[in-house]
Amino acid sequence: MALAYIGLGSNLEDPLAQVNRAFVELSQLPLTQLLQRSAIYTSTPVGPQQPDFTNAVALLDTHLAPLELLDALQAIEQAHQRVRIQHWGPRTLDLDLLLYGDAIINNERLTVPHPYLTQRSFVLYPLADITPDLHLPDGSVLRDWLAQCPPDGLNRISPAR
Template sequence: MMIAYIALGSNLNNPVKQVQTALQWISSMGQTQVIAESSLHETAPLGPQDQPNYINQVIAIETQLTAHELLHALLSIEKNMGRVRDVRWGPRIIDCDILLFGDEIIATDTLTVPHPEMTKRSFVLYPLAEIAPNLVLPSGEMIQTLFDKP
């Protein structure tokens, strides 16, 4: 079993409910079990500011899926929940991003793990540190030390 960390976020159509719905879908996926979930965090949007605040959460799962199988499953959840990809960093009903997949480093046309922007985003770092305070990233950095960086 592999441990993966996934960021969930929404700022449309009752974002708390959308994040909870995505979590339920992930919980019902085969070969996967949710083992930890952060509290919900409200954050200002990245990119265009003329949109509602986001609700964000990070979860940890144990899975027998490969990273690409997990990505496909998460994209299916987004599609089934009505996600439309039209404006970069624009409003969204749900966003499900793989942050980490064990200690694997993956760089393909469809998937980059660790998530390339995760260490720059407090809405990912805080909930991730909440559920995995002693986590060491594949780069060797501890999640807690990233809060001290400018």
Template sequence: MAPSLVRAYVGLGANLGDGAATLRQVLAELRDTDGILAVAASPFYRSAPVEATGPDFINAVAAVDTDLAPLALLDALQALENRHGRQRPYKNAPRTLDLDLLLYGDVRMEHERLSLPHPRMRLRAFVLLPLRDLAPEMVLEGGRIEDWIGGIRDQAIERA
């Protein structure tokens, strides 16, 4: 029996190099990744770093239909980060590419490598605004996306 497809959401960001070009390339690479059958992307946004310093980020969210298990999808995302020169010299360092698994269907999990849903996603404009573009009726932790956006209006973000 073939595994069923799950809709997962992935946050994309880059603030080193040409972030928009990197995100376009990574979206194409996601489409070519074994186990990912479809990819839809939000528009790109420019946002100031949160709890970090450095240049502005280019951000987006991708909806992916996958038959990969959560940790296998995380491995695929981290392989893409590594391919794009991701370094982790210190927490919240500027990065060539950042891919965060935000949601994986209705799965809730706590693992040393992965928490689902992503624990800070509802606090981040660079996640909520592009996520709203893809799934405006989505409910996160008992509230509509629009309800959560009301709490992050002070974060600097604009369409790129």
């Protein structure tokens, strides 16, 4: 089994409901257990002007291989009517595989750790809700990245569970 951290984001069609529904769907993935979920936050968007995002992070314990997990995440996105029209554009649901154990993966379909993980407050702060002492595969520590990433535009709207 591998511990996998999943970033959740939505800014269309009742984003809070989209994220909460995605948590339920993540808990129902085969060979996978939802261990924890971060607080839910709102954040200002990266990229073009659009509505604010609702974001969170889930911690999964999974027997799925990384690409199998990616396929399962994309199937959940599709069930939420995810349409990929614009890079960093609005979306009903975005599920990003942030970390998969200590794996470093770089192929045409998947990059793990997620390439922007250490630069995004809407990822770092929810990760810290779950595992504040997390060490990334390169040996760096989450707390050090948090110290360099102010929570600009990030607001907690619900507690971690």
